[in-house]
Amino acid sequence: MKTSTTTTAFILCFGLLGSACSGTRYKNAQDSETLNVDWGSTDLQTFSQHMVDSLIDAPALGYLAGEGKGDDLRIIAVMGGVENRTDEHIDTSGITDSVRASLLQSGKFRFVGGQPGQDELDEQVRFQQGSGRVNPEMAKAFGKQLGADVVVYGSLRSISKTKGRSLESLGTKTKDQYYQFVLSCINIESGEILWSNEEELRKTQVVSLFGS
Numbered sequence: 001m002k003t004s005t006t007t008t009a010f011i012l013c014f015g016l017l018g019s020a021c022s023g024t025r026y027k028n029a030q031d032s033e034t035l036n037v038d039w040g041s042t043d044l045q046t047f048s049q050h051m052v053d054s055l056i057d058a059p060a061l062g063y064l065a066g067e068g069k070g071d072d073l074r075i076i077a078v079m080g081g082v083e084n085r086t087d088e089h090i091d092t093s094g095i096t097d098s099v100r101a102s103l104l105q106s107g108k109f110r111f112v113g114g115q116p117g118q119d120e121l122d123e124q125v126r127f128q129q130g131s132g133r134v135n136p137e138m139a140k141a142f143g144k145q146l147g148a149d150v151v152v153y154g155s156l157r158s159i160s161k162t163k164g165r166s167l168e169s170l171g172t173k174t175k176d177q178y179y180q181f182v183l184s185c186i187n188i189e190s191g192e193i194l195w196s197n198e199e200e201l202r203k204t205q206v207v208s209l210f211g212s
Contacts, residue, residue: 043201047181048098050199055099055152056106060194061185064149076110076146077103077185080153086179092156099152099183112146150194154183175205 055061063073079100082092103109128139156179163174184196 043179044094044098046201047179047199048095048102051154051181051183051197052099052102052106054197055103055183055185055195056108058185058195061108061150066147066149068147074108074110076112076149078113078148078151078188079111080151082153082181082183083155085155086158087160088158090156095154095156095181110146112148148188150185150187152183152185154181156181172206176202177205178202 061075064075065073069076079096082095084090084092100111104111125140125142128134129141158180159178161176163176179201181199181201182196185194186192187194
């Protein structure tokens with residue numbers, strides 16, 4: 001009976017201690033995320049912001065004149081994809097969404113087509129033209145969308161290495177993760193690459209003897 005009482009008390013104390021450590025709280029979304037070496041929010045923010053700053057400052061992308069643009073010489077762009085060449089399951093649309101939003105906010109770029117919403121746009125034009133349910137004077141038609149000047153696209157690669165536990169490392173394990181992000185901007189009409197930039201990032205995680 002005494003042993004049972006001691007065990008019960010230990011379980012209760014352990015449960016109370018666990019509940020005291022549990023909980024959810026809000027944090028600043030801009031704080032560095034360092035739980036492990038896998039792709040994370042800080043990596044996305046860092047890569048996206050560096051690329052946006054470089055794109056905005058690129059001399060070849062100060063403006064692009066063209067027929068039909070009039071006095072508005074902002075770059076009309078299509079946001080292409082970022083190919084995931086890592087061994088992780090990474091939703092790279094988060095990168096493209098972040099880059100596009102920041103470039104729009106800069107006031108130097110406009111974006112058309114080749115992005116979420118294009119299929120819905122096409123469907124809506126067909127509905128307005130063919131359903132007979134929309135005022136003809138207000139119905140939108142194909143052939144009036146803006147023509148893009150450039151396409152922005154890129155790739156994300158990674159190299160992973162692990163150093164196992166040993167007496168020399170006192171039983172710790174080291175994980176090293178390297179990321180390379182390349183983004184380019186190509187002129188649709190001429191095929192010329194007007195801008196390209198590379199960003200690199202390396203993270204190291206040391207796992208203790210009792211870590212996984």
